Structures are given as C-alpha cells and as structure tokens.
Amino acid sequence: MFIEINHINKQFLNKENQPVDILKDINLLIDKGEFISILGPSGCGKSTLLNIVAGLTKATEGEIYVNDTKVTKPGKDRGMVFQQAALFPWLNVIENVTFPLKKEMSKKEAIETAKKYLQMVQLGKYTDHYPHELSGGMQQRVAIARALAMNPETLLMDEPFGALDEQTRSRLHTQLETIWTETKKTILFVTHSISESIKLSDRIIVMGTKPGIILQDIKVDIPRPREEHKQEMIELEDYIMSFLKKEIDKVVSEELAV
C-alpha cells in the first residue's frame, strides 16, 4: 500500500483542559495513484486528519506510512493546499510559486516551472501581483499552482475549491483530473460537497462526527469522463445524501437529548 493510515486517534484539549476525541480509530489504505475524497460535515476532523498525514499535527495514537516511510514530520513528498490560501504576502505570485523550488533547480528553471503551473490555473498574467491584489479564489489558485510546481507524489488538498464560483470550480475540476491522469499523483481531497467528490474521486471516504469516524468507504465505479454519465452520478449522490441525512439526524437528536 502506498499510504497506510493505522488506528489513528486524535484528542484535543477543550477549554477545561479535558481531552476530547476528535478522530477515533481511523484506518485507511490507499493505493498509489488513487484519487480519494474525504467527505464529511463541518467539524468532523477532516482538516485534522489531513494535517496528521502532512506531518503537521501529531496523532495521539496510531501511525501513518507513506511509501513505506513512517510519517513523523512534514516533507516535500506530500504537497498541501490549505483551506485558506496561505500565500506569503511579502512575495509576489511568481515568488510564492517558486518558494519550494529554490533549492532544487536554477532560478531560470524555477521561474519556467512556476509559469507553466500558473498558466494551468489561468493566472499566467498575474506573475508580478502581490497576494493582497488578488481575489480569494485567485489566491487559492496560486496556492494550487505552488503545490503542483513542487511535483510531490502525494497531494493533500483541504477544500481547495471551497471559495470559488461554480464555473471556475468546474474548470479546475477538469484541470485537476487532467493533472492527476498525467502525473499519476496520489490525491487526498477533502470536501463537504457530495457532487464534487463523486465527480473527481475513485473512492469516497464518508466521515461522521463527534467523534470523527469513517462511516463508509464507497468505490466510485462510474467511468470517466463522468460528465457523460449524469444519471449514475445523480443516483450515487442521492444514496450518499440519504445516508448522511440519517447520520445528521442522529447527531441532531443526540444534541437535543442532552
């Protein structure tokens, strides 16, 4: 297995310094080149899980192996696109994208690589703009270009398209799919959009909340390009929707009971 997530538990301390279970017994095996969506309601621990895989947060228990190496710290083999764009405001667009390339290639190569990925996200004309001059969606596209330019084997994406309008999002879906088929990257894609997860992924991991657990691991067998199979997409969406509704109803009734 390319990525092995074994018995991950994560607790955070609440305001009274009591440990609270955020993630409970998360197990997941991911093949090289798979496109995995992690789907779940707000606050279920999706970002936390992704941060643990990235090596930015330590799990309370359990371990993760990527390419047979135990994850103990962040590394360039796992590129991350954060929920907020996380660009450096003191650098312009091209300097942001070349940030991770400084050590491994000449300046000229780095700039060429960066330009290639900026064109891919349709920002080729904005190389010398500063982040504060860009809209939120444009900033997020720069962040995606930055992660891609580093050419990591694994791409961790935390709701990267959440802030975008429908058209831009749809175009970026197509581009991401193309990049994924061309580069054979393994992608962990966090979202709370059911249709987005169906459109993009090989497998959908549905998470429940309080504590965050894996409820279902759904294989998406619809052939690509999926736009040509609207009917099957809608059926799957209905299925996941009704399943999640039960889950949300459960949470709501539990909250009311307390």
Added chain:
Amino acid sequence: MKKFIRQVIFFIVVVFLWELGSRLELWMPIILPSPSMVLEALIQGFGDKTLIYDLVASFKRLFIGLGISLVLGSLIGILLAKSKYADDTIGSLILALQSVPSIVWLPLAIMWFGMNEVSVIFVVVLGGTFVMTLNMRMGIKNVSPLYIQAAQTMGSKGIDLFIRVVFPASIPYVVTGARLAWAFAWRALMAGELLSTGPGLGYTLQYASDFGDMSLVIGVIVIIGVIGSVVDQFIFNRVEKSVTRRWGLES
C-alpha cells in the same frame, strides 16, 4: 490634501498671531522673541555654518546610535521570542529597563566613557534598543502558524524557515519597532547633547541659552521639532502604511 491645506493655514495663523503679539510688545523679546527674530537667528546660524555643523554632528550620533539599537534590539528580540528561558529572565529585565528614561544613564556613561561622543551615543542606544526588542519579540511570536505550516510542507525548516518566512512575516512589527526606536533615540540624543560638549543641536541650544540668545534657542527647538515630525510622517508613516497594506493587516 484638504487636511494639508488646513494644517498650513493653521500654522500661518499661529505664526502671524505670535508676530503680532511681539510687535504690540505684549511680552518682552527676552521671554519670547518674534518669529522674524527667530528666522534671522536661523539664517545667521546657517550662514556661518554653525547650525550645519551641529546638524551633521547630531545626525552622525543618531545614525550610529540608532543603527546599533536596531541591530541589537532585533537580536535580543529574536532571542526572547525563541527562548522561553531568556524571555523569563532577560525579558523581565528589559521590561523594567524600558520604563527608565534613557537620559538618566548619562551620569553613569560619563563615569565610564568620559564627557564625550561615546557617552551620548550610549544614551541614544539605550533609548532605542528596548522598544525595538519588545516589538521584534512580539512580531516573531505573532507569526501566523499557517505560514509556518505552509513553509514546512514545502521543505523549509530551521534557519531557512526563519530567514524566508518567520522574519519577513514579522516585518510590520519591525517597522513599528523602528519607528518608536527612532522617536526615543531622537529624544535621548537631544537630552544627551544638552548635557555634553559640542557640536550638536542640543549643545547649541544650551550654549545659546547660557548667552541669553533666545532667538537661537527657539530656532533650534523649531529645527528639532521639524526634523522629528518630518521623519515620522514622511518616512515611517509611509513605510508603515504600505507594509500594512501588503501584509494584509488593513482593518
């Protein structure tokens, strides 16, 4: 622009009333000389180059003193931000020292270094260092964890992380620190010069007072005030504004 015009008109009115009061002999020239007498004293001072020598001497001390305090203040600030142990010990000492007006160190400095340049520069350094330290420390402590995490996933760590991310991220605080350090250093310099040997603006102020040359006293005060506010408004204020905008800290 409107604000600027209002300010200009205000100053013209003040100077006019001051001149008028002097002409009507509402007060004696030895108490408060008229603006035209002050102007005359300034023209004479610049004419025989004494004020130019004073300015050059004062600025030399300021640049050396402020330069040292910016570098020293930043280094101590970085140390305090990075080491909890240093923060608990040296940090509390600096907080205490910061509340001491730096001019009170002059008698000590004169004992150590003698009645000379070095003593004045020492006081200027003490004036600027501690605010710079405290701002640098705050700047580093307030770097958004998101920037650090993003840099870490891009393979940056240790000294590379500090130079390329942590330090630039704290630049808004560095600018504020430098602005305050300049203001404190400028005040410390003038106080120090009043009590030391010339040339220097403060020295000439004291000298003119000893000889009852009130026009020159006021003239030098005007120069000190103008330099203080011009540097603050035209240099630091602008830099601070553009940094705030670019770093996305605008409210």
